[in-house]
Amino acid sequence: MTPKTTPMTMIQALRSAMDVMLARDPNVVVYGQDVGFFGGVFRCTEGLQAKYGKSRVFDAPISEGGIVGTAVGMGAYGLRPVVEIQFADYFYPASDQIVSEAARLRYRSAGDFTAPITIRMPCGGGIYGGQTHSQSPEALFTHVCGLRTVMPSNPYDAKGLLIAAIECDDPVIFLEPKRLYNGPFDGHHDKPVVPWSKHPLGEVPEGHYTVPLESASVFRPGSELTVITYGTMVFVSEAAAIETGIDAEIIDLRSIWPLDLDTLVNSVKKTGRCVVVHEATRTSGFGAELTALVQEHCFYHLEAPIERVAGWDTPYPHAQEWAYFPGPARVGAAFKRAMEK
Amino acid sequence: MTQYEPLRLYVPEPTGRPGRHTDFSYLHLSPAGEVRRPPVDTQPADTNDLAYELVRVLDDTGRAVGPWAAATDPQLLRRGLRAMMKTRIFDARMLIAQRQKKMSFYMQCLGEEAIAVAHALALDSGDMCFPTYRQQGLLLAREDVDMVEMICQLLSNERDPMKGRQLPVMYSYKRAGFFSISGNLATQFIQAVGWAMAAAIKGDTRIASAWIGDGATAEADFHTALTFAHVYRAPVILNVVNNQWAISTFQAIAGGEGTTFAARGVGCGIASLRVDGNDFLAVHAATRWAAERARRNLGPTLIEWVTYRAGPHSTSDDPSKYRPADDWAHFPLGDPIARLKTHLIAIGAWSEQEHEAAQKELEAQVAAAQKQAESYGTLTDGHMRSAAEMFEDVYKDMPEHLRRQRQQLGV
Numbered sequence: 001m002t003p004k005t006t007p008m009t010m011i012q013a014l015r016s017a018m019d020v021m022l023a024r025d026p027n028v029v030v031y032g033q034d035v036g037f038f039g040g041v042f043r044c045t046e047g048l049q050a051k052y053g054k055s056r057v058f059d060a061p062i063s064e065g066g067i068v069g070t071a072v073g074m075g076a077y078g079l080r081p082v083v084e085i086q087f088a089d090y091f092y093p094a095s096d097q098i099v100s101e102a103a104r105l106r107y108r109s110a111g112d113f114t115a116p117i118t119i120r121m122p123c124g125g126g127i128y129g130g131q132t133h134s135q136s137p138e139a140l141f142t143h144v145c146g147l148r149t150v151m152p153s154n155p156y157d158a159k160g161l162l163i164a165a166i167e168c169d170d171p172v173i174f175l176e177p178k179r180l181y182n183g184p185f186d187g188h189h190d191k192p193v194v195p196w197s198k199h200p201l202g203e204v205p206e207g208h209y210t211v212p213l214e215s216a217s218v219f220r221p222g223s224e225l226t227v228i229t230y231g232t233m234v235f236v237s238e239a240a241a242i243e244t245g246i247d248a249e250i251i252d253l254r255s256i257w258p259l260d261l262d263t264l265v266n267s268v269k270k271t272g273r274c275v276v277v278h279e280a281t282r283t284s285g286f287g288a289e290l291t292a293l294v295q296e297h298c299f300y301h302l303e304a305p306i307e308r309v310a311g312w313d314t315p316y317p318h319a320q321e322w323a324y325f326p327g328p329a330r331v332g333a334a335f336k337r338a339m340e341k
Numbered sequence: 342m343t344q345y346e347p348l349r350l351y352v353p354e355p356t357g358r359p360g361r362h363t364d365f366s367y368l369h370l371s372p373a374g375e376v377r378r379p380p381v382d383t384q385p386a387d388t389n390d391l392a393y394e395l396v397r398v399l400d401d402t403g404r405a406v407g408p409w410a411a412a413t414d415p416q417l418l419r420r421g422l423r424a425m426m427k428t429r430i431f432d433a434r435m436l437i438a439q440r441q442k443k444m445s446f447y448m449q450c451l452g453e454e455a456i457a458v459a460h461a462l463a464l465d466s467g468d469m470c471f472p473t474y475r476q477q478g479l480l481l482a483r484e485d486v487d488m489v490e491m492i493c494q495l496l497s498n499e500r501d502p503m504k505g506r507q508l509p510v511m512y513s514y515k516r517a518g519f520f521s522i523s524g525n526l527a528t529q530f531i532q533a534v535g536w537a538m539a540a541a542i543k544g545d546t547r548i549a550s551a552w553i554g555d556g557a558t559a560e561a562d563f564h565t566a567l568t569f570a571h572v573y574r575a576p577v578i579l580n581v582v583n584n585q586w587a588i589s590t591f592q593a594i595a596g597g598e599g600t601t602f603a604a605r606g607v608g609c610g611i612a613s614l615r616v617d618g619n620d621f622l623a624v625h626a627a628t629r630w631a632a633e634r635a636r637r638n639l640g641p642t643l644i645e646w647v648t649y650r651a652g653p654h655s656t657s658d659d660p661s662k663y664r665p666a667d668d669w670a671h672f673p674l675g676d677p678i679a680r681l682k683t684h685l686i687a688i689g690a691w692s693e694q695e696h697e698a699a700q701k702e703l704e705a706q707v708a709a710a711q712k713q714a715e716s717y718g719t720l721t722d723g724h725m726r727s728a729a730e731m732f733e734d735v736y737k738d739m740p741e742h743l744r745r746q747r748q749q750l751g752v
């Protein structure tokens with residue numbers, strides 16, 4: 001029997017995931033700034049407090065360190081907290097609790113205590129949010145041993161991954177590309193956004209399902225070139241493939257770290273060419289790790305140097321947002337360079 | 342069997358929600374003129390009562406009463422009134438410009454104008470404020486900050502002094518004692534303490550003024566700032582603007598229930614006051630008192646300004662979803678502009694006619710500044726700082742990798 005599906009935006013899909021888990025598991029609690037009565041500044045938790053009560057879904061003081069620190073404590077008790085950091089740009093006050101505590105609790109206590117917590121945070125630019133509402137800090141998390149870092153690119157994956165993250169016994173950093181909340185944005189900021197209701201990945205099963213962690217998806221099969229990417233850049237890469245006419249195979253990592261190495265290695269071995277794309281700044285970005293992995297595992301299959309497309313190494317500007325954002329033109333140019341050699 | 346009932350999680354709630362009036366008795370207001378004014382060299386612990394009372398000067402009829410009613414020059418009061426009116430007009434026009442998509446975003450300070458304006462007029466030139474995004478009154482109260490330039494920042498146009506890099510309202514005016522605004526809450530609060538410590542290290546006579554909202558006091562930086570300010574007796578005024586709301590969360594979620602934010606200060610060994618933030622005279626008098634303490638090496642003062650965020654949090658917010666639509670109309674401390682106007686008229690230093698004339702004149706001033714600023718472009722018409730400038734100021738001198746990236750962009 002195929003499960004009943006409904007068209008959902010990414011916001012509705014995330015809400016549905018939390019709704020399903022709040023209903024299934026009495027140990028799940030949801031909190032963060034503005035998430036309770038109001039339902040979050042992006043509305044991801046709208047209606048959940050009314051449905052599950054104030055001791056399951058509640059507002060938190062403006063203290064990211066406090067939000068994550070209490071989540072670690074609740075996890076130690078046996079709960080599964082799902083906390084929201086209002087913007088990824090504001091996780092920094094929680095760094096110590098994430099890096100020194102949540103990530104290492106299992107290791108340092110030899111499994112005596114664990115931190116089964118999910119830390120949601122909207123990330124990425126494209127909304128004229130300036131430097132404090134646009135960052136993509138995934139590489140800061142992938143560098144920390146013990147964390148799982150996840151970034152969905154569509155409503156279907158968002159719900160399945162969030163459920164998998166909540167059920168996971170490790171701390172999961174759940175990054176939500178806010179530019180994808182309402183539609184598959186492809187980098188053409190001057191065109192109207194296509195809503196998720198017009199996209200097949202906006203069809204989301206109503207009940208419980210998971211998209212397993214550590215599994216990438218072949219978002220678009222192709223033969224000439226492999227694109228390794230995640231989040232907003234999946235759709236930007238798709239636009240670049242269409243516009244350049246290059247038959248690119250687009251791998252959507254979904255789980256950034258730990259990742260599904262086989263899927264990307266198999267693809268690069270098949271195409272012999274590789275372009276790594278992310279919105280985050282270039283230097284020491286996660287693209288550097290991906291490039292190194294491809295080099296280690298696919299060196300003898302590569303026919304051209306690996307190309308990297310990323311945000312420039314500057315803070316995210318406001319007015320010059322579209323000169324900063326690695327849109328389809330920049331991605332397409334990298335495709336062409338990778339094909340020329 | 343346990344003798345205890347099961348534990349329960351307590352989550353504070355405001356009394357008012359959409360469709361249900363707020364019971365403002367939680368504010369614990371003191372009558373105007375009732376709260377004592379200690380000498381500036383008072384011991385911090387001796388301000389304990391002041392952290393729970395409310396310093397007020399203007400009574401309901403507009404008279405200035407009690408020990409905090411200093412003989413304030415009517416000239417200064419008129420200046421303050423005009424600056425508050427200008428701030429409100431400025432905000433109203435910028436909100437319209439935002440709706441017209443000339444700028445991406447805006448934040449108003451409706452209802453809170455007295456705090457920044459009276460504070461600015463009570464500080465000396467050379468003092469340094471570390472504001473949040475809601476203290477535009479600090480700039481608009483000054484004669485030496487050009488409104489045209491401020492609007493260019495808001496429009497992100499080719500004359501934006503922040504070179505297009507910052508969200509609208511994230512001004513920086515070192516020459517006007519206004520530190521660069523960060524989007525990250527509370528970070529500036531501890532930095533103000535550091536600036537004040539530097540003034541003390543260098544034997545300066547300038548002081549710092551730190552700003553934070555009720556909501557952001559939950560951040561660790563706030564508490565750290567109190568500790569450092571106390572330990573080093575830093576010459577700093579620690580301002581907590583309690584406008585009752587932090588986006589959708591009521592001040593009880595920040596820890597205001599059953600206590601006050603001023604009480605945090607006393608607990609840390611800092612002289613603290615809780616003051617009517619909608620009372621221009623009280624704000625001015627309390628700021629003078631705190632500044633005097635700082636300048637006399639008597640250390641920091643924490644002031645909680647009690648006020649109300651009358652507008653939405655920002656242009657991205659819709660408060661009708663979480664609080665009564667007419668809440669401000671019932672807020673017992675009223676409108677700061679109306680209150681100062683009533684006082685000035687009562688003492689014969691102002692009239693309805695002058696008020697109307699000032700309103701028209703200021704509207705024309707702001708409109709003219711906006712017109713001029715728009716002639717240098719708006720966010721949507723393409724007249725903005727060049728993309729090449731995006732790579733500047735990351736470092737003092739541009740390293741090779743940024744030069745290469747700029748070249749790649751082809752600008």
Ligand SMILES: Cc1ncc(C[n+]2csc(CCOP(=O)(O)OP(=O)(O)O)c2C)c(N)n1
Pocket residue numbers: 033062086090093473475524525526553554555556557558582584586587588650654
């Ligand atoms: C570190 C950090 N966390 C969260 C935010 C998002 N945010 C911006 S303003 C705001 C509310 C602040 O409320 P308050 O401190 O009371 O100031 P007010 O807006 O009332 O002036 C929040 C949560 C932020 N900017 N920085």
Ligand SMILES: [Mg+2]
Pocket residue numbers: 554555556582583584585586587588650
């Ligand atoms: Mg507030």
